[in-house]
Amino acid sequence: MVNKFDSDVIVVGAGPAGISAAITVADAGKHVVLIERASYPGSKNMYGGAIYTKALRDVFRDDFNSIPYERIINSHTWSFLTQESSFDLTYKNSFSKSAYAIKRFNLEAWMIEIAKKRGVYYIPNTLVKSLIKENGAVAGIKTELEEYYAPITIIADGVNSLLARDLGLRKDYDKHDIILSAKETIKLDKKTIESRFNLSDDLSNGANKLYFGSNFGKLKEYKNLFMMSFLYTFKDTVMLGVGANLEDLSKNKLNINDILDEIKKHPDILPLIQGGETIEYSAHLIPEGGYKKMPKLVSSGVIIAGDAAGFVNGVHFEGTNFALISGKLAGETARCALEKNDFTKKTLSLYGKKLNNSFILKDLYSYRNIIRELYKRSNSIEYYYPKKIKEFFEIITSANCVSKSSQFRAFIFNFIKERKISELFKDIFAFVKIGCDILFGK
């Protein structure tokens, strides 16, 4: 038994999960230290480009209004690409404020300032090397310089979470459960961005585009490459990135930057970034194992939150909201344990119950098969349907002096005949399965 604890709670990692956990603990008047390996908060972090405001409000409450965001993201486009064509679906609600574009360097700096104000002891520039275990329970952490003790440690050290792995809370990742994403931040004039994306000039509008389809440029060679690209508008930059599965990349001997370079050349994307200057390149992993690959979420003296626990819904590009709320629930659990003065696995398992009652485990559960199903149908999503969409719209738009009825008949005939009919049934089956999973999940 440790004689004296230095603190009530130690939080490792100052990202959305860690900061949220630390604030929640500090709000109860408990002593909490938040440890970050970077000198500047957010400088190791990267994401698509927008943070969800509902979760931010939940954690930051009145301070939320001071967030230095760059644009409100409220124009959403889903775009299907082929070599020559693109088909877009756009939903725009100019009054919506559900997501803010903000760079992580600014987001984390802002969150840390509020955390400090609310009583969190923030310790940057400190790398946690390992966890200290005593009598089967985590009793603190070992940094490069010293040992530090607390009855509860919250691990929020991100997707690679070496601490969770070393503690045996999870196995090493499989390649097919991990997305590698690379991104460029491209500087453009503010006005240029507003005209290219049809945005108002008061930063109350911003655009986000998601791209499907990989049957263009050099990527054509890789028939079943499942990838998703994204673009977010900031004040005077846009962020363009792509994610692909590590297994696919390995199998095809592909570098993610090659894919990014091909995307930049696509005729639908090039005009959006033309004349821009890349001011930063970055890469990051995204955990997509979801519900089935979830680690053990607690053990005696320790709780795991955010990306470290694999809390991401890749289908909807949600991750920061899972991090913020799982951090909050981890913090609440720590508070309960401190009240009871009981830090055993049994008491901390309250965290699992809280997650079960929240959207986090409900969504992870209902989406547990979806990414895999989508991968199985990658040829349909990335290649076949974008091609068919193109053919359909060519009939409608080309005025090619052939009777419409014969063209539509040929289209339907080819749609069924062009590949094995069983493929169509597999798509329908996957679609129904996905629909049922989501509707009748939890």
Place this chain on the structure above:
Amino acid sequence: MQENIENEKSIQDKLATIKYNCDSETHLILNQEKCVNCKEKTCTFICPANVYSSDGASGKIVVQYENCLECGACRISCPNGAIEWHYPKAGHGVVLKHS
């Protein structure tokens, strides 16, 4: 081959946009015995920062840890588990400001 050169230049240009606070020693330790016998050499093409290259003759892997983006793709992709992957020392490594 041409493509390799292009890809390398593309990554080099992009890495030039990033600020690093370089450590004086590597945070990526390879088990070169495994690397020499590795046919896939996945690290040499998977890394988004081209940290790893094969030293043709010996089959050993040359590690330019200074360019590491700390993503962790190499560790998970290595078919032999030959990469001992640590974070750089506190305050070192990549410093992202616009991501």
